[in-house]
Amino acid sequence: MKIFNTLENYTKEQLGWNTFFQQQDTQGFQVGRVIAAHKHHYDIILPEKGTFKGQLIGKLLFMADTPSELPKTGDWVLISPMDEQEVLIHEVMERETMFSRRSAGASGSEQVICTNLQTLFIVQSLNENFSPRRLERYITQAYSSQVKPVVILHKADLVADIEPYLDQLKEIQQDLSIVVTSIVDGRGVKEIQSMITEGMTFAFVGSSGVGKSSLINSLLGSQQQVTQEVSHYDSKGKHTTVSRELLFLPEGGILVDTPGMREFGVTADEEGLQKSFYEVSELAEHCRFKHCTHMHEPDCAVLQGVAEGKISEDRYQSYLKLQREAEHYQMSNHEKRKKQKQFGKMVKEVVKQKKNRR
Numbered sequence: 494m495k496i497f498n499t500l501e502n503y504t505k506e507q508l509g510w511n512t513f514f515q516q517q518d519t520q521g522f523q524v525g526r527v528i529a530a531h532k533h534h535y536d537i538i539l540p541e542k543g544t545f546k547g548q549l550i551g552k553l554l555f556m557a558d559t560p561s562e563l564p565k566t567g568d569w570v571l572i573s574p575m576d577e578q579e580v581l582i583h584e585v586m587e588r589e590t591m592f593s594r595r596s597a598g599a600s601g602s603e604q605v606i607c608t609n610l611q612t613l614f615i616v617q618s619l620n621e622n623f624s625p626r627r628l629e630r631y632i633t634q635a636y637s638s639q640v641k642p643v644v645i646l647h648k649a650d651l652v653a654d655i656e657p658y659l660d661q662l663k664e665i666q667q668d669l670s671i672v673v674t675s676i677v678d679g680r681g682v683k684e685i686q687s688m689i690t691e692g693m694t695f696a697f698v699g700s701s702g703v704g705k706s707s708l709i710n711s712l713l714g715s716q717q718q719v720t721q722e723v724s725h726y727d728s729k730g731k732h733t734t735v736s737r738e739l740l741f742l743p744e745g746g747i748l749v750d751t752p753g754m755r756e757f758g759v760t761a762d763e764e765g766l767q768k769s770f771y772e773v774s775e776l777a778e779h780c781r782f783k784h785c786t787h788m789h790e791p792d793c794a795v796l797q798g799v800a801e802g803k804i805s806e807d808r809y810q811s812y813l814k815l816q817r818e819a820e821h822y823q824m825s826n827h828e829k830r831k832k833q834k835q836f837g838k839m840v841k842e843v844v845k846q847k848k849n850r851r
Contacts, residue, residue, distance in 0.1 A: 501543040506692050507745060514569055522571035527564050529738040533562055536663055537580055538595055546579045566737040567608035567694060588751060592638045595758030602782050603760055607737055607749045612641045616699035617725060618648040619767045626811050629769060630757045631698060633815055637765025643670040645730050648794050649705045650677040676707050691745030701753025709750050712742060761819040770812045772804055
């Protein structure tokens with residue numbers, strides 16, 4: 494396989510371009526991919542040309558109804574050159590996939606983590622960070638985003654017996670992809686490498702201190718990602734990665750390291766919940782009522798499954814909690830978008846009237 498020494502060597506296909514994007518109208522513009530999104534500018538890579546600084550045209554900034562519609566890390570964008578170092582971004586191409594979360598705080602708006610990825614590596618360290626309930630959140634969101642979840646149990650050198658952890662994951666899903674890793678003894682790194690193929694995009698997510706950056710460094714073969722020690726007092730890591738950025742493996746393949754997330758609110762859809770909580774979905778088909786809430790209805794197969802031990806109480810409560818979160822987000826997001834569109838139409842009409850008066 495070809496070794497890429499500089500970013501100028503990458504073709505469209507090696508940067509993640511595929512038939513999904515080929516079918517879209519580029520309107521005669523050049524295309525580039527967003528390596529990183531900053532507050533006032535973007536780092537863009539152009540096929541076989543290298544990296545450039547990107548700026549939004551005013552129209553794109555004006556037409557966006559929500560921040561999630563602006564360019565994000567992983568997006569393909571339509572651009573035109575300004576000079577030898579800068580380009581103008583005219584439009585964000587339709588996304589093949591988008592992994593996001595509900596942001597913390599009262600607004601609860603959608604925060605896009607990265608776009609156009611195929612696999613999500615969900616990293617948990619085998620100390621006090623391990624949490625099946627937190628994993629369910631990531632897995633549910635991955636399925637809702639049409640992205641394959643892979644669970645990485647990191648820092649395996651910290652525990653004498655890995656089996657109790659694997660048993661807990663089997664309860665979540667029997668066919669869940671799991672990789673046990675350790676930087677200390679190199680365990681599992683080659684297995685991750687075998688999953689990463691040229692032209693595909695993979696994101697690493699998880700809490701602070703789980704070792705995402707250390708794992709990525711081992712895959713990159715260099716100390717590109719800054720790492721910090723985890724406190725032995727509380728097993729909590731410090732935020733090492735502060736932004737989302739595409740990283741290119743020497744042998745091909747694209748990685749995204751993400752900042753540690755202490756909270757992960759879901760924006761999941763029904764399909765994501767059904768795939769993540771497959772045992773609930775299977776039993777729900779036998780409920781007496783079609784729109785059963787699985788909380789108090791008579792002849793509810795899910796409640797019966799909980800009573801008989803087919804579904805653990807923890808899994809059942811987790812399902813209800815994520816379902817409530819997802820429904821609340823969908824309802825509030827619908828109302829928010831409705832108001833934003835109404836305001837946008839009003840502003841556009843005012844601009845139109847001003848032009849007509851000239």
